[in-house]
Amino acid sequence: MRGFDHLAEPGHPALPVEFLRFVIPADARVTGVELVHENGSFVPGTFDVFPAQKPVPISGPQDTEFTEPDLTVYGQNRLYPPTVVEYVHDGSLAGFRIAAVKVTPLRYNPATKKLYLSRALTFRLTYERSMEPVQTITDKQRTLAEARVRELVVNNNDVGTWAPFTVPGLWESEYIIITDPSFASAFERLREWKMRRGVPTDIVTTDWIYAHYSGADNAEQVRNFVREAADSGAMYFLLAGQCDYEHGEEYVPRRNVYCMNSGGSPHDDTIPCDHYFSDLDGNWNNDGDGTYGEMTDGVNLYSDVYVGRAPVKDTTQINNFITKIITYETAPSSSFLKKILLPVGNLWYGNHGNGINDTVADAVPGDWQKSKLYQDYGLMSRFVVRDSISQGFHHSSMVGHGSVYGIYYNYGASVFYHQSDADVQANDSTDAVITTSIACNVGGVDLAGPSSDNDCLAERMINTNKKCATATVMNTRFGWGYTGPQNNIGLSGEYSVWFYRKLFNTSAYHIGEVLAAAKDELAPQALSQAVYRWCHYEFTLFGDPEMPIWTDATKELDVTLSSDRIAVYGDGNPDTFAVTVGYAGSPVSNALVTIMFDSTAYERLYTDGAGQAQFTFADDVFDHEGTAWVTITHYSENYLPVLESGLIVDWLNVYEEPSPEYLPLDLTIGPNPARDVLHLNFGAPVRNGVTVKLYDVQGRLVSTAAVEKGMSKAVLPTSQLSNGIYFVTTSGDIARQEKIIIVQ
Secondary structure: OOOOEEOOOOOOEOOEEEEEEEEEOOOOEEEEEEEEEEEEEEOOOOOOOOEOOOOEEOOOOOOOOOOOOOHHHHOOOOOEOOOOEEEEEEEEEOOEEEEEEEEOOEEEEOOOOEEEEEEEEEEEEEEEOOOOOOOEEOHHHHHHHHHHHHHHOOOHHHOOOOOOEEOOOOOOOOEEEEEOHHHOOOOHHHHHHHHHOOOOEEEEEHHHHHHHOOOOOHHHHHHHHHHHHHHOOOOEEEEEOOEEHHHOEEOOOOOEEOOOOOOOOOOOOOEEOHHHHOOOOOOOOOOOOOOOOOOOOOOOOOOOOEEEEEOOOOHHHHHHHHHHHHHHHHOOOOOOOOEEEEEEOOOEOOEOOHHHHHHHHHHOOOOOEEEEEEHHHOOOOOOHHHHHHHHOOOEEEEEOEEEOOEEEEOOOOEEEEEHHHHHOOOOOHHHOEEEEEOOOOOOOOOOOOHHHOOOOHHHHHHHOOOOOEEEEEEEOOOOEEOOOOOOOOHHHHHHHHHHHHHHHHOOOOEHHHHHHHHHHHHHHHHHHOHHHHHHHHHEEEEOOOOOEOOOOOOEOOEEEEOOOEEEEEOOOOOEEEEEEEEEOOEEOOOOEEEEEEOOOEEEEEEOOOOOEEEEEEOOOOOOOOEEEEEEEEEHHHOEEEEEEEEEEEEHHHOOOOOOOOOOOOOOEEEOOOEOOEEEEEOOOOOOOOEEEEEEEOOOOEEEEEEEOOOOOEEEEEOOOOOOEEEEEEEEEOOOEEEEEEEOO
8 A cells, every 4th residue: 555654563464554643732641542433345355465574684694584474363364453543652742742543454364365444444542631741842942843743643733732831941042062171162163153043052061061960871961961951942952072982082972772682792782872862751761770772661762852963073073064064054056956866786686775765766856866876777886976976966865785884785795885985075065965874884983993093984974074974864783674575665764765755845954853853753663663763763863953954946035234233332222223135026034134243142033024124222232342243044945044244333433424425435346256365446545444354154354454544445365265155344434244255
């Protein structure tokens, strides 16, 4: 049945199944599910229903033994399963209570080989109120969580009615960077950028957390901090440092979890799991035995916050990481945005794996370039993926066997992407790829050795330089799938497919939210089936969880400021300042306008239906002169950010502008892009003087020049500057800001 999953108990009939989710009151607990009415009939004919096969590690052997029919089921003379509807679980998603029900519309009598189809049914889900504590969340947290819930549940009209209570956030930050004290200053550049574009951000060190929060170990102390910060309004958490304590490189701790015996070594079954820091219900250790994440440990599996890891271990890697994020968010290459690379190296003789990327391609918009580098098509070779990424691909879904060092084709015999390829990628930070993979161990943070500087493939693609990848979403242990039939996408394939479905078919666009929404879809399976839980635990984001993902060609906003001056302070009067935002002649609503004045003032407003954000400042908001950043963003609709500025002026220094007949200045700046030098032409001699300042995209002053009275031109050398976006700001006789691009 199209669109259905199948019952996955090995040896039992592989019948279609649908998991239905319902939002229930925030204080409720399900007491049962009752079938009220069912209308069905037997399907004409007799059938031999294939038994569900045992899933296997993707890098397992080719000659997997066929799972025979379980005679305790196939020997029965009654319908299997005995009920058409079954309650699975209820849990919490950021304070929303979600109940899951399993529906099996097609059931099988093995003795008669007859199939019974339920064509229509009515059931009643019962629950009891005042059984669960009601979580309080902020308005922003509710907005993000509610969007996920509406995409997930059948009764989405009830989402608003049964939402948790909202309260003002006690923690001012929405985004928290958790890092080692030695890295804190290096991450300041990322904090400033997020702040500037409207995401209040803070840096919290692990030492501070260990001194102020209790826990059985460092990981639990960090999680307890995350829980409290989330209760106070924080939503995004960057674990900013590697977690490889085996090699003395644990800068931000990890949690190892266990959910089943895979048939390998005990170490194989110990899964590094950052999901522990995003699913904040319970303690993941109900039985107190110190083994976290077991099937009986009461793990909820829905993410309450959005977590990613920056797999860095020195300041060079930190700078590379931040540069790629800021470049991606401000100046992505227009030529790579609507391109996805879909390499497939054959997995098993009976299931090559093409179905995974065929299904991913179906989720991607039709006007995208979808490059299917399938081994079956004769398009796979040692360097084909590396060379394709160098040409610029926005996304890549890599299907193949895997190890901590690379991804393989030809049933695991030949490498198609290796760590050494990441080191020599030719794509720059304007077209760094976002990569997912189902392969085994490619995100094994603890598995690599000295030959790779102790980095797994997922880490190397992020850390190697300012090129290669902006983010990777990969498995920290074995991926799982089925050796047959052909085109079966398998369990790890389901997680990968849902990532792209959520990205392109829902309102989620921050990468951490996309991953959380993908896992939401498979939480019911992971609650009852250990192998799904394994996949849930291991599918990990190496990257910035707040990073917005472009889903179409970018557009440029038209922005008008009501004045070059944002405010005049010290005169005892309030000031008003307006920003008008449009596109193609029409107003743009819901654009976020952020005004940031060093560390002393921070204001945010969304544009209204007329495309305007109207700010009113009390006279004491500002207390010194300077230039404030004005940033306009609207990532959800693929608008590039607009970076403007305005002046904060002491009323004692306010003077009347000279009339145009005495000061006909008209500033032009060129060339743009520039390489060695920038020329500024004011069109006429300046009357009193102009100060010229050049800032990089993080707001750091990199060059200055003074234009004296009577001068009409100025020159700024730029040969020493790195590639990127910069801003020329002038003050004095003329106040302007212009964006320029440096290309060396």
